[in-house]
Amino acid sequence: MNKPVMTSFYTQLVSNVLFRLHERLKGHSTYAMLARLEQSQWLTAEQIANEQQRRLQAFISEISHKSPYYQQLLKTRGLTASDINTVADLQKLPFLTKQLITDNQQALCSGPQQQLQRYNTGGSSGVPLIFYMGKQRVSHDVAAKLRATRWWDVDIGDPEVVLWGSPIELGKQDRIKKIRDSLFRSYLLPAFEFTPAHIEAYLQQLQQLKPKMLFGYPSVIHQLALAAEARQLSLAQLGIKVVFVTSEMLFEHQRQVIERVFACPVANGYGARDAGFIAHQCPAGSLHISAEDIIVEIIGDNDQVLPVGESGEIVITHLQTQAFPFVRYRTGDMGRLSSEPCQCGRGLPVLAQVSGRTTDFMLTTAGDKLHALSLIYVLRDLEEIRQFKIIQHSLTDVEVQLVAVAPLSSSLAEQIISQFKQRLGADCNITLKQLDTIASLRNGKHRYVESKMDY
Known part of the structure; x- marks a missing residue:
């Protein structure tokens, strides 16, 4: 079971009052979902699969009535919602691709598009994607992240430094957001440029802020750790409890350096802005899928579902995307499922391996490292x-x-x-x-x- 989280009074105030109020004012059901997820993680694998199947049936029923795209798709294929009862039945439906989303944005929406939140990916595949989210999907992403964060005895309200590069986040640094982040003790450091001056400033900020957790790209945090080591700067005394990394492939040499320099474990996460918060590593080392609401299929070269243990493309069905459905969405990432239960006792299935995602650094003419996303964002929003x-x-x-x-x-x-x-x-x-x-x-x-x- 979960170990008791040792939190300060202020962290409890943020987690139990301020952030709850924040989510409620935004119309999100985050904490109701979190309560459900924190209970269901301890169910057996069979019980979770049954819960997943029940939610799948409700999801398909809803989008078959509300999404014009899936109304037409089912009609064309001679199917009704009752024909999709199990995960295996999903194979009756075609894959969803970035191009299909681009070509059918309005038809995919289950309600007025203007009432949804517009998002776009970083274009790491070279093809930026514009899509939409409803409040259920946003609430689930936050709840799933909070659940995984608590696995490591940290919580919203604990001091956090985020090394990130998305202009979706960086572009919102207005007064209200700064006040909110300050209240929640979350500090955002841009991850694009890594000149010696930036590195020096970030290392100083870490020593001043003394965060309980770091969150960001593994490549960026790895570079920061190397810089600290080169300066013979000890970061072990900061008291960081965990480093959360996501959005890129985490290589073993990066993990080793980060854990050595920060003297804490690295928790890998797998997800994407489009596909959702898919899996997160627990302290026992397994990458657990948020299977109550996310179905993972592994697809082979012939587009057929592969048995557990075989490697193929990761395909996602997100059961909290009623407003803009993601059904059998091709992520382009490669991975495989595990049949081995985790020693932590959670019944959530395990993603044994994820491969195929990297975010490189480039060099400026001055020889400084530059995060590649800084260049990607120049191109990704150009309609041409x-x-x-x-x-x-x-x-x-x-x-x-x-x-x-x-x-x-x-x-x-x-x-x-x-x-x-x-x-x-x-x-x-x-x-x-x-x-x-x-x-x-x-x-x-x-x-x-x-x-x-x-x-």
């Missing part, structure tokens, strides 16, 4: 750009491959080049190459950034 790939050949030579809806205008080309030069250096030669298509990798994914530099 359908797909892209960034290749660094040398410190002063970067090629940007683009698939666009039409030939680029000179003003747009100059805008892209200017933005890249601002980040990589004024003396960096940026070459734009417009192509009809960008070749994918063997697993079907598009590598969005490639550095030919050795560093």
Whole structure:
């Protein structure tokens, strides 16, 4: 069972009062979902599977009546909601892809689009995706994250430093959000640029803030740990209890360095802005799937579901996406399920392995490391750009491959080049190459950034 969480009075105030009020004012059902998830995690695997099946039936019934896309899909295939009763029955439905979402945004909505929250992915596959979320989906993501956070004896309200790069977060640093984050003791540090000055400032801030947890990209936290080690700066005395990493592949050498420098465990998480909070590592080491509301299928090269233990593409059905359904959504990530129960005692299924996601650093002409997402965000929201790939050949030579809806205008080309030069250096030669298509990798994914530099 859960160990008692040792929390300060202020943390309890935030968790039990302030954040609850915050979520209620936003119309979210976060804490009701959290209470359900904290109970269901201790059910047996069979009981959780039964709960999942029950929720699947209710989900399919709802979207079959409210989502025009799924109304038409079921009709075309001669199906009704009653034909989808089990996880195996999902195979009667086709996969959902980024392109299908892009082509059917309005039809997918189960209600007025303007009442939903608009989101877009970081474009790590080279194809940014615009989609929508309802309050149930947002509430579930927060609740699932809170449940996993509590596994490590930390909670909302404990001091937290977030090393992140999404402009969705960074663009909201207005007065109200700053006050809110200050109340919740969550401190956001931009993860794009890693010049010596930035690194020095971040290390100083960590020593001043003394957070109980870190959250961010493994590559960024790894680089910060290496910088501290090079300066012979001890971070063990900060008292950080856990480092949460997500959004990228966590490599073993990164885990070892982070755990050594911060003197605490690293908790890996798997999820995506589009697919949801899918799985999180428990203290016993297993990556547990939030299976009460998320169905994971592993798909082989022939698009058939693979047995447990075999590796293939991860396909997600999110049962809290009634407002904008994600049914059999192809993530493009590769992984496999485990048949072994976890020693922690939770009945939640285990994702044994996730592979295929990395976020690289690039080098500026000054030799400083730059998070690749800083360049991706230059391109991802441009309506004219359908797909892209960034290749660094040398410190002063970067090629940007683009698939666009039409030939680029000179003003747009100059805008892209200017933005890249601002980040990589004024003396960096940026070459734009417009192509009809960008070749994918063997697993079907598009590598969005490639550095030919050795560093």
